[in-house]
């Protein structure tokens with residue numbers, strides 16, 4: 001791969017400051033989803049290597065935890081700066097292993113770095129409390145302490161941002177961490193770990209283990225040393241990890257699947273709604289957990305909206321991420337393409353009309369599609385698509401839109417467009433979701449709490465709330481007479 005700094009490309013795990021292979025020497029091939037070309041290999045590590053990474057994190061903990069917050073903050077800040085210095089290389093690495101267009105990859109590196117900067121700032125604000133005591137002889141105090149060794153299991157759709165959103169608050173709070181990146185996108189994680197070393201973050205504070213997911217996951221959840229597990233990925237794997245974590249009573253944060261409604265009311269600015277939907281639906285080729293999954297459009301504006309939207313979708317440029325004019329890259333793998341194709345076929349078999357796209361191209365590419373006349377009996381109503389397909393459902397009343405939007409076990413992000421102030425409040429309050437975009441199709445930012453309810457998970461990432469999951473609240477009751 002053509003990088004300005006080729007030493008950012010690592011094919012080994014990082015454990016206790018050492019770059020190492022799997023004990024048995026086994027490796028996994030990592031391919032470029034746009035071309036199928038093998039970019040390289042990474043170790044297929046498992047239980048023993050994970051145990052050593054946990055032990056390295058445990059050894060590094062006392063010194064890191066004891067550092068003044070200001071020093072931890074300075075190290076995070078240096079890590080942030082280095083990510084921006086190497087933004088172009090990190091973006092190229094990401095596009096090669098993940099497929100997203102280079103412009104989006106550059107954007108993700110900036111987004112990832114923003115979490116390091118944000119939590120560097122938050123590190124110095126981990127305040128406690130003094131509570132008025134009912135007994136004059138007592139003083140009641142609350143202090144915040146790091147939970148200890150943490151583990152993060154991250155997905156392939158945002159290979160850098162999901163790590164920064166977890167490692168940032170962990171390190172800020174004084175925790176150390178073991179990271180298991182997704183099998184498809186390890187190089188972004190390993191490059192970030194390299195930059196953390198260059199930033200002066202001590203050996204063992206950050207460890208990265210690639211390989212056998214169930215074995216690594218089990219070693220993490222079985223370990224009493226690991227006090228917190230943070231996961232982003234599918235709901236079934238999240239539930240499995242949560243049940244495994246019960247044995248050692250870990251804190252868990254789960255950022256899981258979504259099934260986002262995108263509601264266009266008749267009083268909306270249709271052009272702005274189309275603009276918002278293009279971002280909410282087709283960013284990362286439809287592979288974000290906050291992607292609009294079901295688009296509900298009110299009867300009286302349905303046809304006008306559908307026409308404007310389909311015209312924009314049909315004009316999207318599909319291609320490999322490294323080409324300058326690409327707007328929609330490949331899906332991550334054939335399994336992902338199969339899933340979208342199955343939903344498209346199911347929708348058409350149940351009366352849906354393919355307005356544009358839906359063509360499976362060579363490799364993992366698919367042309368972005370719009371389905372009209374979508375109905376709640378279709379797979380695309382129930383399942384997260386995680387791909388570039390947009391089903392349009394009609395509705396007639398506000399009440400019906402809310403009922404349809406909430407008719408899912410998921411509760412991550414929802415979006416709606418309206419210019420009616422009363423409706424803005426009514427709908428915001430009625431939507432059973434952790435995040436609501438109002439006349440806005442892109443809600444993610446490091447300053448705001450990201451997370452879901454119901455089957456979309458537990459906990460919040462980013463914002464002033466994002467560090468809470470990495471600290472224990474300790475109550476001190478002191479008698480002073």
Ligand SMILES: NC(=O)C1=CN([C@@H]2O[C@H](COP(=O)(O)OP(=O)(O)OC[C@H]3O[C@@H](n4cnc5c(N)ncnc54)[C@H](OP(=O)(O)O)[C@@H]3O)[C@@H](O)[C@H]2O)C=CC1
Nearest residue numbers: 154155181182183213214217233234237256257289384386
């Ligand atoms: N909320 C989100 O942002 C995401 C949601 N998804 C949803 O999940 C679907 C499937 O995607 P997929 O990549 O398979 O998601 P997974 O949930 O399988 O993968 C996410 C992470 O979990 C790891 N993992 C998988 N199984 C285990 C296990 N038994 N123990 C420990 N770790 C495990 C994976 O490792 P490995 O890669 O090595 O298998 C990866 O690091 C998508 O189509 C989408 O609907 C997917 C990704 C992100």
Ligand SMILES: O=C(O)CCCC(=O)O
Nearest residue numbers: 157158232288289290444
């Ligand atoms: O899909 C995710 O898990 C993260 C989405 C981040 C973003 O909205 O940019």
